[in-house]
Amino acid sequence: MSNNRVSRRQFLNYTLTGVGGFMAAGMLLPMVRFAIDPVLQTKAEGDFVQTSQKVADLTEEPVRVDFSYEQVDAWYKSEVTDTAWVYKQGDQVIALSPVCKHLGCTVNWAGDSAHPDQFFCACHGGRYEKTGKNIPGTPPTGPLDEYEVAEQDGLVMLGKKIANTLV
Amino acid sequence: MFFNVNDVQQFQQQKDFIDTALVPLLSLDFKEAKIKQSSSAAEFLMSLTAFIEQQFKGRLMLVPPFSYTEQTRNGVSVELLKKEMEDAGFKHVFFITCDHYWTSFQEQLDVIWLPSIPLESMDTGVKQSILQNQLNQVIPTFTSKWFQV
Structure with missing residues (x-):
């Protein structure tokens, strides 16, 4: 010691x-x-936004799905609500943007009683097939845009707007 | 279309397609007893017109609201306004308001009168469905006018 x-x-x-x-x-x-x-850093899941639409409830008939997200415009934060037309084709879920390619109105599924299986734009009578393909002879010059789709907990998640991949 | 530079430029190029103007007539009341109700009506009218704009973006231009109080209401001459807008290339001019006073003009002008609904206490989902309902009610007014010609 x-x-x-x-x-x-x-x-x-x-x-x-x-x-x-x-x-x-x-x-x-x-x-x-x-x-x-x-x-x-853990990656947030892309920019996918969760909607309240259950995947199991979807059919081949397009339904209107509203979803909202926060948009920051310089210092002004606002809650933006957007809409998509969502349906199932086989096992694939398809979400189309409702913005008409002509001048930006909102199109509706079966909005014209003469064409119940088409998207219809009330402004100038533009029409689209279910895939979003514009019908020749009506004012729109291109197909409807598509949303990226994902699934989480049985709910539809919508991502970025992309050019139509179905036509 | 909104009354901003981008949209107005598009309007100038596409006058054949964008042929409708929507003018909100907004009544303001600053009296202690009425000011809250007046702001609620203003909020409702602004939300609804923005929603209508979204639906009919390619055919309709939403003009900034013409605001007045009870005293200054006579200064808003809607007939002149309509005339000026028609000269600018709008084929249809619609007025939309929550003020009952304007219903007396329904003979000469396209006035859409709606009772105001207090949206401030509702949450987003309910608000959305109420506005959707109101929109569905005014759509026929526009489309019937459009297809008349």
Whole structure:
């Protein structure tokens, strides 16, 4: 015991190294954490927005699905509500944007009683087939846009608007 | 279409298609007893007209509301307004309001009068379905006028 005595110089050395080590670690660790943060970040699921529509309730008949998300416009935050026409084709879920390709009105499924199996735009009589393909001879010049679709907990999730992939 | 630069430019190029103007007539009342009700009606009318605009974006231009109080109401001459807009290329001019006063103009003008519904206490889902209902009621007014010609 007595030959293991710690001298005053040694004691001071140990304590200073110890305290200095903690201080260095306290400064370096946050820096390291900041540097690798992008890697650790959990990706939010794309930009998918959950709707209240159950996948199991979908049929081949398009239904109107409203969904809302928060939009930030500079300092102004607002809740935006958007709509999609959603139906099932085989096992695939299809979501079409209701925005007419002519001048941007909202189209309705079976909006014209003469054409019950088409999308109809009340503004200038534009018509689209169920796939979103525009019917020649009516004002629209292109097919309806499509939404990316995903499924979570049995609910339909809608993503970005993409060009129509069905026609 | 809204009354902003982008949409107005599009209107100038597409006058054949964008041929309808929608003018909200908005009554303001600053009296202590009425101010709350007046703001509620304004909120309703603004929400509804924005919704109508979304539905008929390609055919209809929503003009900023003409606001007046009871004292200044006589200063709003709707006939002149309609005339000026028709000269600018709008074939149809609709007025939409929650103020009962304008129903007396229904003979000469297309006035859509709606009772205001207090939306402020409702949550988004209910609000949405109420507006959808109101929209469904005004759609025939537009389409019947459009297909008349």
